[in-house]
Amino acid sequence: MGALILQQIINALTVGSIYALIALGYTMVYGVLRLINFAHSELFTAGAFIGLALAGALGVAGHPTGGLLVGFITFVLIGLAGVSVEIVAYRPLRGTSRLAPMLSALGMAVVIQNAVMLIGGRRPLIYPSFLPSGVIDTFGAIITYKQITIFLVAVILMIGLELFVNRTNLGVRIRAVAENAETASLVGINPNMAISLIFFIGPGLGAVAGILYSSFYGVATFTMGFVIGMKAFTAAILGGIGSIPGAVLGGFLLGFIETFATAWMPVLTGGLIGTEYRDIFAFSVLVLILLFRPAGLLGEHVSEETMVYKSDF
Amino acid sequence: MESPARAAAPASGAAAPRKLWPGALAMLAVPVLLLIFGPHLPSYPLRILDMILLYAVLGLGLNIIVGYAGLLDLGYVAFYAIGAYSWALLASGQFDIHLPFALVLLIGASLAGLAGILLGIPVLRLRGDYLAIVTLGFGEIIRVLMNNLDRVTNGPQGIARIDEAHLFGWTLSTPDDFLYLLVAMLVVVFLFVWRIQESALGTALSAVREDQDAARGCGINTTRVKLVAFAFSAFIGGGCGVVFAAMQRFVSPESFTFWESLVIVLVIVVGGLGNPFGALLGATLLILLPELLRAYADYRLLFYGMALVVIILARPRGLISRQYGPSWLMRRLGGGKC
């Protein structure tokens, strides 16, 4: 029993790490532009595929150190893709309606997903792991090196982001734009620069998550971003959309909720609700959070007051 | 007799056309021509025509929430699925229930409307664009349910051998039977959404779309009107689903993927958000083009995605913009200022 729970905690931390990494991209974009970047989940997928292609090209499939290189290059490539998507498809629509950029984002998502499909094929691809193999057996629970690596990579990236946002000049600019772009521009911060930076970092992190995810499960499919993206966005809302620590918290929390619900619901309901309902748990969390705490756990409540303040001052 | 209020408002000429018949005639021409010439088409084009009409009605329904209220619904197909499975379950050997078509049409549409209300309650009272993500999730959930509630829905195999539909003694089996039904639906739904647009509800929805806070400041219960719009929209989607199932006489989860929702969104974006004519034009283009470009079927979705981005960037109002709706046509043809 104890071992089982420990095992589940470990599994939860693994998926949670991935949700959190993706959620960061959603939350940063939403925080600044109030836009659901539907293309984000597809950049996650594209990241996994580019990682695969790079592994082949560089001949480093299966090497953890090669993986580091692949991860870095993919981060940069997908980051640049994210920046271009914003410049091409979102920037011209700023300040029009709320609907237009969302539709454009949706269109970009479809384009990217199908581009990945046309290049990478419809069938799931076997994915070479970039993660070290091996297991540790602790108290009857099995921890794989893969899981440890995923967790560590995610945590390092999150700490890096946290430091970047709070300790560096550029990070402060991003926060200023997120807080209030108009006042930021009054003090000489170019919002476009900050926004581009966000569209570099967010998708970059998503791409790394894509490599980790596919390495862990050993496959990559062009459709895999869809559901994961939805869950990561749920995680962002759960933590409080717009909040960076919130996205991390929400990601891990959703990982736990999902893992435990999937493991225990079949037991509790006598098999009536099986593991195939996994995706429903995340959705239920989303609806519940919107019902009872729409600002999320760490988010600030965005009321009309804050909106008036942002438009008036 | 001229009321004093009216006398004080000479500028209200734009409100109503002088003559109603020219506009009415022009609009009636479409269904009449369809009814005259449609049934003579060979089976394959007729089937495509039926599909166009079905998607036009879906587009009209989705337009209420996306076009009028400005809220993105990415799970419209879920309501469509609820309608389709209503017919599949209530008129087939699955449970050996065989209810009449008219009744199931009402049940299916109402169930969808109810689902819309239940889904809308947590979301529509909030500001922000949560509706998009919640409906996206809801669409996915409905699909998971269809796939996994094997004992009810037969899982991925779907439900076959669904009853033939009878409507007041008239058998609906061939594509031209459905043509009549769909044209009738199109007319009814068209008139309905046009009514919404012109009525106080439409005004309230437009205000919500333009500035929700200011709308509330003007006394609009924004949550309620959004809910009503969402329920109407879902209701129409459910009705279409019932007809779809009756037409195919087979349903399976495959027909209700996210891509269907996307196509319906595209129908109204291409045609023109918030314009009933736009839904018709959009449906025609979006159903016809893939038929013409069969050889490039693999690129269809890529093309859809690009179309969405390009239209939003280059022609955000779609092919026919909002203001050139039926009321405009009536004024245009019937005299009176435009």
Place this chain on the structure above:
Amino acid sequence: MLTFDHVTKRFGELAAIDDVSFEVKPGIITAVIGPNGAGKSTLVNMAAGSYGVTSGRILVDGVELQKLPKHRIAHAGLSRTYQNIRLFDGMSVVKNLEVALVPPRVGSLIANTFGLSGRAAAEERRARCHAVLERLGLAAHAERQAGSLAYGQQKLVELARAIVAEPRVLLLDEPAAGLNHGETEQLKQHILALRSPDLAMVLIEHDMKLIMSISDIIVVMNRGQLLAQGTAAEIRSNTEVQEAYLGQPGAIKDIEAAARGRRNRVRLREGEGLTWHQP
């Protein structure tokens, strides 16, 4: 009658409104003046339900507004204009006004949609809107998109939208800001014409000439506190006001200077398109 009863509003540490009480009587024009950041708009925003109230009560004829949901406040007979124009840009001018007349009950909205009732009522609403537009000299623009009008006309449309439902309390937040001399003069006539025994009117303004010429009562705010209230003559001669206000006599002039600054700011914003969104 609109009553502020020991109203306080805090934004974190800042007390934007600090224990303010006063009454706005029907039949007269009550002006609220004070330098930038004094808390004038905050009063309006609280009364209209845009802001919550930290403590105290705001009443219209005995009904506590802060307990009502925002849309019900409008039904209770209060309407307002915004310091920064908030029209429904994509809708025609007359539709903008019709929004304020949408029947409050959703049931009747639905019945209406199905054509079961309300055709005559809809006609009447439309006629009322046109009558108001006529009164404010906007009749020619009735069918134009609100967002496409000139700034001064948009300000007037906002006024029209605020009065079309025949409110009992009307709050005007800087209606003259950004208007030129002729437009301000017109606005003044419109406001004077609105004066009626059933309407309590609050006018927030920086334009001292306008204030002094049309207000019956002037309320002076400073840093969230009510400094003085009285007739124009009383306020003009109130040395306490002048001294407390920026600490020296002749401060009324400073208010006027502030007004000029504000006008320029509005102009600037108008030119820039108001949002940072524009690249």
